[in-house]
Amino acid sequence: MRSDLDEIPEHCTVEVAMEILGGRWKLAILRKLLDRTHRFGELMRAMHGVTQRMLTRQLRELEADGLVTRTVYREVPPKVEYSLTEAGRSLEKIVLLLDEWGEWYLDRARRPAHDQTGKSRG
DSSP states (O other): OOGGGGGSOTTOHHHHHHHHHOSTTHHHHHHHHHHOOEEHHHHHHHSTTOOHHHHHHHHHHHHHTTSEEEEEEOOSSOEEEEEEOHHHHTTHHHHHHHHHHHHHHHHHHHSOHHHHHSSOOO
């Protein structure tokens, strides 16, 4: 656990969650790892738009926070796999609910304005 979390008052637990899960790619990474263990290259291909540097950074932060485990296999070339820890798995319901909400929101946003309010704009 990061030492800077000690500075957040106990009544601000949402801030703790935001500090750990905040970031453009962390929830998307967790969503992919809910399905199964992935290698770095698989995650790169699955995360459209993420740079190698950013994915590495986000994975390191998730690992430091105890949500993701990194396993290195001594092979040539080296094989590295990422999977969820028990703490990472504890986020399953939250991640799936956010995934479902994202689908709902996209569907709603793609509908014409009059379908959303019951009356047409104009």
